[in-house]
Structures are given as C-alpha cells and as structure tokens.
Amino acid sequence: MSEALATLHDDVFGRMRARAGYHWRIAFLVCLGGTGLLAGCLAWTVYKGIGVWGSNLPAAWAFAIINFVWWIGIGHAGTFISAILYLLEQNSWRNPISRLTETMTIFAVVQAGLFPIFHLGRPWFAYWLFPYPDIMGVWPNVKSALPWDAAAVSTYFTVSVLFWFTGMLPDLASLRDHAPTRVQRICYGLLAMGWRGDARGWRHYRVTYLMLASIAAPLVISVHSVVSSDFAIGLTPSWHTTLQPPYFVAGAIFSGFAMVLVLAIPVRFFYRLEHVITDRVLDNCAKLLLITGCIVAYGYLIEHFGAYYNGDPADRSLMFGFHPTSFIFWAMLGCNVVVPQVLWSRRARRSKLVLMVVGVLVLIGMWFERFTIVVEGLLRDQLPSAWGNYAPTVVDLGILAGTLAFFGLLFLGFLRFMPFIPVSELKEEATR
Amino acid sequence: MMRHGIAAEFADEPALLAAIRRARARGLSQLEVYSPVPSEQIDAALGKPRSRLAVACGLGALAGALGAYALQWYLVAYLYPIDLGGRPPHMPLAYLIITIEMGFLVGALAVFVGFLIAARLVRLWDPISDVPGIESATRDKFWLAIDGDDPAISQLGDALHDAGCVATFGGAA
Numbered sequence: 241m242s243e244a245l246a247t248l249h250d251d252v253f254g255r256m257r258a259r260a261g262y263h264w265r266i267a268f269l270v271c272l273g274g275t276g277l278l279a280g281c282l283a284w285t286v287y288k289g290i291g292v293w294g295s296n297l298p299a300a301w302a303f304a305i306i307n308f309v310w311w312i313g314i315g316h317a318g319t320f321i322s323a324i325l326y327l328l329e330q331n332s333w334r335n336p337i338s339r340l341t342e343t344m345t346i347f348a349v350v351q352a353g354l355f356p357i358f359h360l361g362r363p364w365f366a367y368w369l370f371p372y373p374d375i376m377g378v379w380p381n382v383k384s385a386l387p388w389d390a391a392a393v394s395t396y397f398t399v400s401v402l403f404w405f406t407g408m409l410p411d412l413a414s415l416r417d418h419a420p421t422r423v424q425r426i427c428y429g430l431l432a433m434g435w436r437g438d439a440r441g442w443r444h445y446r447v448t449y450l451m452l453a454s455i456a457a458p459l460v461i462s463v464h465s466v467v468s469s470d471f472a473i474g475l476t477p478s479w480h481t482t483l484q485p486p487y488f489v490a491g492a493i494f495s496g497f498a499m500v501l502v503l504a505i506p507v508r509f510f511y512r513l514e515h516v517i518t519d520r521v522l523d524n525c526a527k528l529l530l531i532t533g534c535i536v537a538y539g540y541l542i543e544h545f546g547a548y549y550n551g552d553p554a555d556r557s558l559m560f561g562f563h564p565t566s567f568i569f570w571a572m573l574g575c576n577v578v579v580p581q582v583l584w585s586r587r588a589r590r591s592k593l594v595l596m597v598v599g600v601l602v603l604i605g606m607w608f609e610r611f612t613i614v615v616e617g618l619l620r621d622q623l624p625s626a627w628g629n630y631a632p633t634v635v636d637l638g639i640l641a642g643t644l645a646f647f648g649l650l651f652l653g654f655l656r657f658m659p660f661i662p663v664s665e666l667k668e669e670a671t672r
Numbered sequence: 673m674m675r676h677g678i679a680a681e682f683a684d685e686p687a688l689l690a691a692i693r694r695a696r697a698r699g700l701s702q703l704e705v706y707s708p709v710p711s712e713q714i715d716a717a718l719g720k721p722r723s724r725l726a727v728a729c730g731l732g733a734l735a736g737a738l739g740a741y742a743l744q745w746y747l748v749a750y751l752y753p754i755d756l757g758g759r760p761p762h763m764p765l766a767y768l769i770i771t772i773e774m775g776f777l778v779g780a781l782a783v784f785v786g787f788l789i790a791a792r793l794v795r796l797w798d799p800i801s802d803v804p805g806i807e808s809a810t811r812d813k814f815w816l817a818i819d820g821d822d823p824a825i826s827q828l829g830d831a832l833h834d835a836g837c838v839a840t841f842g843g844a845a
Contacts, residue, residue, distance in 0.1 A: 243812075245708055245709075245811070245812035246812035247809045263792045283738035367762075377751070377752065378752060380765060381748060382744045382766060382770055383763055388770060391770045391773040391777075392769070394777075395774070395776055398777060402781070404786065407791075413810045414811065417807035417809075418807060418810070429796060433794050434787075434794060435791075436798060437708060437809050438704050438706050439706075439715060440704065440720075442711075442792075444787050445791060446723070447723040448784065448787040450726075451725065451783045452783065452784070455776050462776075466769055601711040667708055670710045671685070671711075
C-alpha cells in the first residue's frame with residue numbers, strides 16, 4: 241500500500257510542479273495583457289461614469305448583468321462536482337477534477353462580483369449594501385433584490401473559499417514538507433496552517449469537509465435561484481414567471497460543465513495527466529452536460545408555453561414575434577439545444593476535440609441566453625412607446641474580454657503554484 | 673501538544689494498527705498518529721469518538737438564520753420602515769432569502785472556526801516537526817507518537833522496536 245501511495249504522490253506532484261513550459265508563459269502574458277485591458281476599462285468607467293457603457297433606458301440592465309449572471313452560472317458546476325458528487329459518493333471520477341472545478345468556481349465568482357459593483361455607478365459605496373451602523377440612520381431595504389444578491393453571492397463566495405481551502409490543507413502540507421526551497425517551505429507552511437496529518441486533525445477534518453459539502457450543495461441551488469428572483473420579481477415580459485429559479489440553475493450547471501471541459505482538457509494535455517483525469521471523467525462530464533442541456537431545452541419549451549398560456553400580449557409578442565435581436569435567440573437554440581445532442585454518441589464523448597468545441601459553443605450559447613433574458617424583455621415591454629434598442633460599447637466588450645483574461649490569469653497562477661489535483665483525496669481513494 | 677516523546681514510522685496501516693493495539697494493551701493512552709490519509713480504523717484503534725463539529729455547524733446555522741431574521745425585522749420593520757409598492761414593513765417572504773443565506777454562511781464559518789480550534793491548527797511549529805523523516809507522514813508513511821508524559825511510557829519495552837524504527841523528540845522521554 242505504501243509503495244502505491246508514494247508512487248501516486250511523486251507522480252502527481254511531480255507533474256504538477258513541473259517547470260512551466262512556453263505554452264504557460266505565452267498564455268500568462270496574453271492573460272496579463274487582457275487583465276490590463278480590464279483594469280483600464282474599469283478605471284475609465286469609474287472616471288467617466290457608467291455612461292461609457294451601452295446600457296441606458298430602456299435597457300438599463302445589459303452587459304453588466306448579462307456577464308454577472310453568466311459568470312456566476314459558470315461557477316455552479318464547480319460546486320456541483322465538488323459538493324454534490326462528494327455527497328453522492330461519486331469520488332472515483334469526482335476527485336481528479338474537483339480541485340480544478342472548485343478553483344474555477346471561485347475565480348468565476350470573482351469576475352461576476354465585479355459587474356454589480358461597477359454597475360452601481362459609485363462602486364466606492366458598495367458597502368452600503370450591508371447593514372452597518374452609521375450616523376445616517378438609513379438601512380438597506382431587504383425587500384429589494386439587490387441585498388438578496390449581495391447576501392447570496394457573498395455567502396456563496398465565502399463558503400466556496402472555505403470548502404476549497406479546507407480541502408487543500410493536506411496537499412499544502414505535502415508541498416510544505418517536500419518543498420525544495422526554503423521560501424517555498426515558508427509560503428506553503430503558512431498556507432498549510434500547521435496541518436500535520438495527525439489523527440486528531442483528520443477526525444475533525446472529515447466532519448468539517450462533510451459539513452461544508454452539505455452547506456455548499458444547497459448553495460448550488462440557492463445562488464442562481466436568488467439571482468433569478470431579481471428577474472422574477474419584476475413585471476418585465478418574460479421575467480415575471482416562477483420558471484426562473486430552476487431554469488437559471490439548470491443553465492448555470494450546463495454552462496459550468498462546458499467550462500469544466502474547456503479547462504480540464506488542456507490541463508490534462510499540457511500536464512500529461514491523462515491517467516489521472518481519465519477519459520471516463522470527461523465522458524461523465526459530457527453526459528452531465530447533455531442532461532443539463534436537455535433540462536435547459538425543456539426550460540425554453542416551458543418558457544414559450546407559459547407565454548402562450550398566460551395570454552399576456554407583451555409576453556406572447558416577445559416569445560413568438562421577431563425583433564432586431566431575434567438572431568441571438570436562434571443562435572442560442574443552435575448552441576444550447578442542437579450542438580449538445582452530438583454527445584449522445586459515445587465516440588463524440590471520447591473525442592477531446594469534439595468536447596472542446598461543444599464546450600466553447602455551449603459557453604457562447606449560454607451567454608446568448610443571458611442576453612435574451614436580460615435585454616429582450618427590457619427592449620419590448622408592455623408599453624410600445626417605451627421600446628428601444630441596445631448596442632454595447634467598446635468599453636463593454638473590453639470589460640467582457642478583460643474578465644475572461646483575468647479569469648485565465650488567476651487560473652494559470654493557480655496551476656503554477658497550487659496543488660490543482662487533490663492528491664490527498666486520490667490517496668484516500670487508493671487505500672479503500 | 674506533545675512536548676517530548678517517542679515517534680515511530682510504519683510502512684503501512686496494518687503495521688500501525690498492530691502497534692497501536694500493542695501500545696494500548698500495555699496501558700499507554702497518550703497516543704497520536706500522523707498519516708497521509710484519514711482512516712476510520714485508526715480512530716477506532718485509538719479509541720477516539722466521532723468529531724462533534726456537526727453540532728457546532730448546526731448551532732451556527734441556527735444562530736445565523738435567527739439572527740439574520742431578527743436583524744432584518746429590526747432594521748426594516750422597526751428602525752427604518754419605508755413603504756415601497758405597498759409592501760408591508762414586516763414581510764416574512766422577502767426576509768426569508770437573507771435568512772437562509774445567513775444560516776448557510778454562519779453555519780459554514782462556525783464549522784470552519786470550530787475545525788481550526790478542535791484540530792489545533794494555525795500552530796505552525798510542533799515538537800513533532802523536528803523528528804527526522806516525519807515529512808513522510810504527508811507522503812506515504814504512517815507514524816505513531818507516544819507522549820513522554822504518559823505514565824505508562826516507562827513500561828513501553830520493545831513494543832515499538834519490534835515494529836519499526838524509533839525516534840525520540842523534544843529531549844529524552
């Protein structure tokens with residue numbers, strides 16, 4: 241047993257700690273540049289005001305909210321894999337990618353959090369969302385959706401970080417104990433917080449991990465349900481429906497699994513981890529992508545049936561009429577409903593190229609979905625005199641591209657310096 | 673924390689379990705194990721009960737949820753009631769979302785802080801860290817440490833010498 245543990249340890253840590261190749265360096269530089277773009281665009285937004293964005297009445301919610309919903313959604317698959325599959329004891333295929341996907345969750349929520357804060361217009365007052373004692377005597381109105389979002393997203397972020405960090409402790413301690421340099425030993429030593437693998441520690445660790453998983457699992461459902469409530473409590477056509485929470489959550493997990501494939505396939509290729517992140521892992525992710533895709537397709541069906549059945553003329557014309565942005569709806573259907581059907585084929589699920597292409601298309605399709613949800617209803621509400629058009633500005637596009645780069649930058653940094661495969665969990669699985 | 677004692681390395685879990693049983697049979701009770709993986713057999717052999725941190729989590733979640741509801745009522749219905757769209761100042765349905773979220777948040781923080789305390793973490797150095805080769809405990813080997821203050825340690829005899837290499841730490845036992 242000991243040889244098996246030693247082999248596993250040396251193999252996986254050896255691959256993770258391998259010197260960064262030129263692929264990594266080029267990707268890092270590109271992401272660094274994009275992050276500079278993000279910083280520049282955000283600085284410009286703060287300096288000039290949010291008038292530099294394309295969002296204006298009637299589309300007061302546009303890129304900022306689309307991107308917020310999209311990024312938060314991407315995070316969901318990470319928690320789904322790390323918490324729900326853990327509780328369902330799917331460890332044999334959950335463990336190899338759980339750390340990668342948790343990391344994806346946290347970094348995606350970081351991107352998502354930027355948008356509502358900068359959309360406030362005066363981001364330096366973002367703390368007004370939280371109740372704190374002051375001389376103004378004004379308190380947040382919790383009957384509004386904004387404090388709900390603040391509570392849901394900050395809870396999700398905090399719990400995800402705790403879960404991620406707790407799970408990482410044994411691996412950080414491994415890195416500390418086997419670090420080649422003193423600087424690394426000190427850095428990993430501080431991060432490992434004195435974890436030694438003692439029986440007392442493990443005894444409490446296992447219950448803590450289980451409890452955090454039990455809390456993270458309902459959070460997967462609750463976060464996007466709360467985000468969808470921002471829409472569902474409004475009277476805008478297509479927003480005001482009880483379909484929103486499950487529809488949002490299914491879409492979120494769907495886009496998240498697409499991102500998992502897009503991240504895991506290059507990682508396993510460049511770090512030569514094909515024997516850890518096996519074909520079976522990717523195959524199962526693809527199956528879940530297909531399942532959630534079918535739920536999303538059902539959501540589209542019910543959304544249209546609801547518009548037909550409730551008889552509201554604004555809802556009906558929005559769902560069944562043609563608009564300037566209708567092509568986005570059709571592109572969305574192509575990406576989210578038609579493309580994933582290829583995954584019924586076992587050969588397609590075994591092909592990394594097909595999985596990458598499907599993943600990217602689903603991510604694009606889900607962005608389109610968020611666009612149709614957020615913008616179309618605002619442009620075509622009940623009062624035709626209030627109709628309008630929407631176009632994003634260069635700053636909007638720069639911020640969207642910039643968050644992709646910033647996400648990549650954080651992720652590449654994590655790959656370089658942190659244990660992105662949960663070796664201690666693989667060892668535990670190997671000893672069973 | 674063990675200030676001083678004896679530590680021994682074992683190649684695998686069955687050898688460690690046998691050593692724990694023999695040590696306990698000789699009346700040794702101040703034992704600690706360092707292992708690369710968690711194991712229920714080790715806990716059972718050491719005679720340790722299951723962690724009760726789940727209780728801390730539940731109490732934290734309850735306190736978080738009740739506290740959040742009370743705070744929302746105090747702020748929105750009592751201190752600063754504003755009428756928007758005719759919604760009543762005390763509106764349980766609207767308060768429910770933050771109540772649930774704060775239950776999750778405080779429950780998670782409670783179990784995490786409880787873990788740091790119960791597992792005695794954030795203590796970066798421990799005398800056991802000075803044992804040569806102890807770093808194998810985070811790789812592949814299983815270690816058993818016996819506290820030098822254990823009243824039965826003088827009767828230890830050759831129990832550990834039989835089973836593997838032995839190192840003392842923190843001065844003579």
